[in-house]
Amino acid sequence: MAKNIIEKIWESHVVHREEGKPDLLYIDLHLIHEVTSPQAFEGLRLAGRKVRRPDLCFATMDHNVPTKDIYTVNDPIAKKQMSTLEKNCAEFGIQLAGIGHPDQGIVHVIGPELGLTQPGKTIVCGDSHTSTHGAFGALAFGIGTSEVEHVLSTQTLWQNKPKTMEIRVNGKLGFGVTAKDIILAIIAKWGVGLGTGYIIEYTGEAIRNLSMEERMTICNMSIEAGAKAGLISPDEKTVEFLRGRRFAPKEEFDKAAEYWLSLASDPGCTYDKVLEIDASEIEPYVTWGTNPSMGTGISGRVPTVDDYESETDKQALRKALEYMGLEEGQPITSIEIQHVFIGSCTNSRLSDLRTAAQIVKGRKVAPGVRAIVVPGSYSVKKAAEEEGLDKIFIEAGFEWRNSGCSACLGMNEDIIPSGERCASTSNRNFEGRQGAGARTHLVSPAMAAAAAIEGRFVDVRNYLKQEQQA
Numbered sequence: 001m002a003k004n005i006i007e008k009i010w011e012s013h014v015v016h017r018e019e020g021k022p023d024l025l026y027i028d029l030h031l032i033h034e035v036t037s038p039q040a041f042e043g044l045r046l047a048g049r050k051v052r053r054p055d056l057c058f059a060t061m062d063h064n065v066p067t068k069d070i071y072t073v074n075d076p077i078a079k080k081q082m083s084t085l086e087k088n089c090a091e092f093g094i095q096l097a098g099i100g101h102p103d104q105g106i107v108h109v110i111g112p113e114l115g116l117t118q119p120g121k122t123i124v125c126g127d128s129h130t131s132t133h134g135a136f137g138a139l140a141f142g143i144g145t146s147e148v149e150h151v152l153s154t155q156t157l158w159q160n161k162p163k164t165m166e167i168r169v170n171g172k173l174g175f176g177v178t179a180k181d182i183i184l185a186i187i188a189k190w191g192v193g194l195g196t197g198y199i200i201e202y203t204g205e206a207i208r209n210l211s212m213e214e215r216m217t218i219c220n221m222s223i224e225a226g227a228k229a230g231l232i233s234p235d236e237k238t239v240e241f242l243r244g245r246r247f248a249p250k251e252e253f254d255k256a257a258e259y260w261l262s263l264a265s266d267p268g269c270t271y272d273k274v275l276e277i278d279a280s281e282i283e284p285y286v287t288w289g290t291n292p293s294m295g296t297g298i299s300g301r302v303p304t305v306d307d308y309e310s311e312t313d314k315q316a317l318r319k320a321l322e323y324m325g326l327e328e329g330q331p332i333t334s335i336e337i338q339h340v341f342i343g344s345c346t347n348s349r350l351s352d353l354r355t356a357a358q359i360v361k362g363r364k365v366a367p368g369v370r371a372i373v374v375p376g377s378y379s380v381k382k383a384a385e386e387e388g389l390d391k392i393f394i395e396a397g398f399e400w401r402n403s404g405c406s407a408c409l410g411m412n413e414d415i416i417p418s419g420e421r422c423a424s425t426s427n428r429n430f431e432g433r434q435g436a437g438a439r440t441h442l443v444s445p446a447m448a449a450a451a452a453i454e455g456r457f458v459d460v461r462n463y464l465k466q467e468q469q470a
């Protein structure tokens, strides 16, 4: 019988199944960071347990890292979480890419980079954006701290089997439109609850045409669509991305590649639900509200209460606009920003930085705008510097930082001040996400770069056109 990739991976990982109980799944890779692991290790210690498979764990530091001066951690909680992770990894024999380590970076950036992330694996991490790894055809999802403890001690996890959903992105993306715009458009179209209870497989011509880095951007935000996980069937691009990576199979590579490709959803397979969207209709997106579905194309406007039927929706709009300091019906291009953040596990990989650099090259950040670029990993930073991208950003007036989560969330020194507005390439825009009272607009790296230059949102396609004519 034709099967989809979600069923194939799930079924091959069930180690125990019993009527009326969740399945017990085997976990192939456990990624760890400093925020959600301390209590899990403490639980093990109290119970006198060991880590069952330290060789299947990999830890890094990302959320708390001060990206300006990585060795000066002023916040006592951050300091404690980081030193605790060091101590735990040493005690339990887990590889750690800590501060200053060449493998350090945002956990969802380094997994694929090191080749730890591979098709067919079950991957967990105490972090909701673990869905990012699904870009490789892995079943990857976030877990809570008590589950982190369970996986540490048993290398298994109890899970109810979610339903399966296909989101087919048909046709070709228009000029200057990116993966970030696809996922923002999907969430705007069907809402933040669209994936609740499901694992999503993204399919279709537009998805096939994306690079692996762009596919990660899509899968990353599956959680913002409410899904348990999101993935993309492996193809030749997946195989080529992994070839030669440190933790990818070596002599056995071709055999592994053959297996990986066999995991792709079979022609004629079915899903519990199918949604379709036409890529050619998608514009560069900007969110105007306080959840990722509150967004529109750059040529659009902030909605008015009359655009909504229900009183609840009207009320949600009023509340969002009050927090965001926006007027009903305001054109998106009239929104002025004071901050630009290019970074996060959604958009901080080398191709994201290249795209942004192409736009800022030879231009200057608008007066009154503070713009920062935070590479997703030490190795992205190094690669970008080898290409001279750092110089392009610095000359334009951007700050060039070390890798970490940075301004994606208010957990380190990169906080957006209350009432100020940030064009951000990250994935969450709820109240207070980038700092108390901060106003976040989610955009692609290209749109963020153009906003930095103009001090307001503009259609980046006009920039790119000028670029091509020049």
Ligand SMILES: CC(C)[C@H](C(=O)O)[C@@H](O)C(=O)O
Pocket (backbone or CB within 6 Å): 035, 036, 063, 126, 127, 128, 129, 142, 409
């Ligand atoms: C700190 C961590 C638990 C959290 C998550 O799970 O997503 C963070 O990464 C985030 O993006 O909000």
Ligand code: SF4
Pocket (backbone or CB within 6 Å): 062, 063, 106, 108, 127, 129, 344, 345, 346, 404, 405, 408, 409, 426, 427
């Ligand atoms: S970059 Fe942001 S979304 Fe990603 S793991 Fe860090 S805090 Fe979470």
